[in-house]
Amino acid sequence: MVLRGELLDTFDYDMVDIFNEFEDAVHHKSPAKVATEFPSLEWLRNGNPPWMGHGDKLIGIFHPKTGQQIPIPDHVITIVSETLRQFVVICDDIGVHRDQIHFIATEATRIAKNSAQLLQAIKAETTIDVELLEKEEEGQIGTLGIASGFMAMKGLVADLGGGSIQISWIVSQRGYIRTSTQGSFSFPYGAAALTKKLEDLQKGKSKDGAKYSIQLFRERMVTNFRDAYSRLEIPDTLVEEAERDGGFRMYLSGGGFRGWGYLLLNLSQSHGNHYPISIINGYTAGRDQFEDTKTIEYAAKAAHEIFRVSDRRRSQVPAVAFLINALAEAIPLGIKEAHFCQGGVREGYLFRQLSSSIRKQAPLEVATRNFAPGSMRRLQELIESAIPNPSTDGIRRFPPDFGDHVIKAFANVMYVHMFMSKETASTTALYSTSTGILSSTHGVSHQDRSRLALMLQARYRGELPPREVEFRDALRSIISPEDVWWAQYLGRVGFLITCLYPGGKIDTSKPVVLFSSEWSWNLGKKKNKEGLILRITLQKVQEDPARFERVLRNNIKKVMKAGKKKNWAYLEKSWGMKVDVKVAEEGKIIDWVGNSGDIAVQFAPPQAAIPWAVIKSVMQVPVIEGEQMAALLATTEKAVSIISRGQVYESVYLKNAPADTLSKNLESALITIYKTALALLYESGNLFAETTTKRVLQSLLKPGHVSGGLEGMASRKMTCCVLCSRANLTQ
Template identity: 55%
Template sequence: MFSNGIRFSVSDLSPPTTRILPTIYFNRVDISLYDVQFDDETGARIPIPVSITASVVAALLRFQIICEDFGVPKHRIRVIATEATRTAINADDFLAAIKSGTGLSVELLFKEEEGRIGALGIASGFSEMQGFAMDLGGGSTQFTWLISKNGNIRLSPKGSFSFPYGAAALTRKLAELKHGKNEHDADQAVAEFRKEMLANIVNAYHSMQVPQEIIEKAKKEGGFPLYLSGGGFRGWGYLLLYINQVGGRHYPISIINGFSAQRSQFEDTDALKHVARNAREIFRVSDRRRLQVPAVAFLVNVLAEALPFGIKEAHFCQGGVREGILFQELLPSIRKQQPLEVGTLRFAPPSVETIHALLLAGIPAPSKTDGRAFPQSISSELLSSFVRTLYVHSSMSKESASTAALYSTSAGLMSSTHGVSHTDRALLALMLEERYQGELPPREVEFKHSLRSILTAEQVWWTRYIGKLGLLISEIYPAGIVNEAEPRVVLSAAWSSHLGKKKNKLGLELIWSIQKVKKDPMKLREALENHISVIHKVGKRKNWIGGKDGWGMAVHVMVVEEDIV
């Protein structure tokens, strides 16, 4: 039960998908427990009205019935309440009414606990992270530093610092400071309040014992990364997404978790306030959120000034108190699992490990002479996820397989996988689209270009190469089954500086070795030689990313016969 609304959800924490906190039911009731505690005429604080209490009880009773439908036992239902409930004048009566009407006990999160749980919720949305975590609710905002690595999470030993600077609370406070005053006096009152906010955030920064590794990284990179959750910040994130999706811009992914904004955009408060005032419709931004945008902008401006070295970038996440409550129940061994790997487990072909090893064999090891290497930004976990999903769209027609694969990580099968960055979503989608020969109808070509635009040219080139490698592997093993005693093919790859007609081009050599036999009922050599051109074309200069002067390398492909068993 948050300040701006009450959210109901049913999550499945059973293996093997525990790490990604699958949500099998979600609903939100638009009851603002913060707003109802203020008299519309005088602005004075009042108890939660009896009518609102009755509505909350009715909503909880409906949720209990839904839980029965999903087979959730009553003792597994938890009701969590935050700032608005905790500070209500009649909090005890409100909680007693819920207990009497539903039989459910409400767990009140205290300030420090709310911040810690919220930080865990943020951590659930990323494989690893290091920076400041902030949760902007309606009544308060929580602030701490957080390091998450290998399933272990470190927070400030001072806990999370809580301020009464929630989106709704700040909106009301700024209105009160200006009410009944002329412009000069109103500006002065707001300036004094800003000084107070600034001092409080600066004091919190100096009190939370920020690790030197976070500080040194901020010095080196020009600012701290922020990891943001809560309705107020999510609204800010959706405004940024809107700006990046209109006026000729086509940012391709509309999932808030994993969306990132650089300092220049994040701190452009005037642009976001203008959009909130004038845009007719903004995806996922309600009228209430629009009214709160000036208050969030006020907080962003103060925050940018308060942090030494400034803000480098902001990462938005879906995780908050709800996800934090669930994430804290998980063992470190579960937390450290890679979300995309977990989310693709159900699609794995029978010989997934062998096919994964075959794919990796097609990638050259780092060069010991000239430093050439496969980009670290395309992780082994991402490649294993590609192998797991190599066949998932194979039953579709040629007309739809590439398109379905292209949308699979942003609006399809894997879109709900919690904890995946937009970069990884784009990489996997492009690899899968290339695996189905990369053929798209004109309508979808623009979306493909948009996905490419959030990656580097090097990353895009490798998605083409890996995708085509996957295409050939699926041609050789169409059922995803490999007889390890009699493999049909062995792969090897190496860097080369002697490719092309003049033997002076940089690139890589890919060798497909097949078993030397007198009879070849599969016509394997013929099949391979008919398809190797798709990889060879990736290395053609005209197909480099950015054209002939763009990023790419030559690819020389050979098929040889030898004893491979």
């Protein structure tokens, strides 16, 4: 556990009003009494201290007249030490070991005149040493803190404290983080420092004179920002994306920017607006909203109280607005989106402890694993099988922003609320990602929170009381209409799965159920509607006490209703498609698979022709064992998919690539996976060519043989993905 709390940060440049931060110590005391009890603080009584510049940062507490740095007040040291002692007591109560408690402090604490006194006091109260971060290390850890807030990020980053602003760029993908070799460029334009600077520029001047001085200062800021941009060595890929998308994505951290984010959030939840999520990390504002400084300044003045914005932050809003206007003008191509981050030094310190293999994991998926049902992987495969592969012309495809980590998280938690009443299950599931069990999960975008919430709500048949319909519609508004449709379709598929397996465990003694899906262009009464077909194959058995076929027949209409226009989201533009569900017992579908394969292989990559010849010959063998049929179909799908993906990897990463070690390793890995896929198909063909008795003996003597081969193929696939990721990072 790491503490980098507000009290420990008292002397960082972000803490400029001692009385606001330690109001308990001076609450209800008159100015005269304050002057008597705390003489060293009396000069702070009427507002923020006039900070003095030291290099490119404003750090520490300085005397207003002499400019000399003054010591940390004794009573503040006492408050900090006692607060940390209480923190340790809390850790003991919840079972946190002492070696897992870390106190860290930034540069401001390290350079304080009586820093040693503060550290000794903390050690005496808690028996724990404070780790002082060097300036360079603080910057690195701060960057990791920002990266911890998002699964992936590419764009510019800016950290706004009270004394300074740091600007750089970042690329974070699959646990690997790149940033500028120049580090970050720092300017003394922090929220508190800039407030003081703008006041000084106007003192003793006429209105026109003050306006002229501020304009000159603004031009100097713009020049400095543009110079920093040119020296940051921003990768060409980021610049090209900005040119294509209409500006850079900008990730904003630090108290100054978070205050601005909360003001934007306040506007989006008032005056008839109903933004559904009140979590700052992952909150995104478009260019027009972010740069509408006049509206935000007015809101800061007019509102009686603003969620998570103190009076001190409110007083700094004009300075932050001034900064944002200068920054927006200075950045070539402009700012497309502003993404607000909660992560800082504390989160970065924790994130640094993790290996890249752990960093790359999706927080939403990891956070839901404790809720996963017994057959989570099999259930997840069923859900994924309800999504067709991209069409050959590329027109139809599952939305790329709808990541598979959301689907995995859905498979993990789709049983969590099943014990609730019908009156509350859908509503509770709908709120679970914003105020419920998943609300505190760090590193999740608001869009992913919305997707998962809508999937869960649909999984419980989507029944909502009138009051909650508005919240559901607000969640829908922050993702695309296409994503809204897929969320409710997959939620309905989840409902069907839970009808088949109410306990979340797939019993091998029950009939095997397989899902597959495809695009169609001849649905509807007139056979002229586009959509998808969900095909459900049910193992034919003599006895079926679970009545699987009847369960399917009774509930497939719920899935088909996803294709009804009345169930599409009517936002600015509705989106949806027809859905048909076909149920067939095993054996009746073999001819259909063979015919479809003959057609599809004509459009597939050349590598797929040989595997399909093997697959088709295998499928001529009479098959009646459901489990073995499931293994064959899984083998077929995985093999063809992986071989096709290999062709893409060759085209993107090996064509015209230099003959370096990375390229050779990737080529070798692709050859290995091609061999593995073909060998597995060959073994599957031999297995299904055997008599029923031999197949049964084979399954008894070598259980999991085919699935083990699939796992090996998946492992080699992962090796290729990692090598391609590294190749991508080097380009």
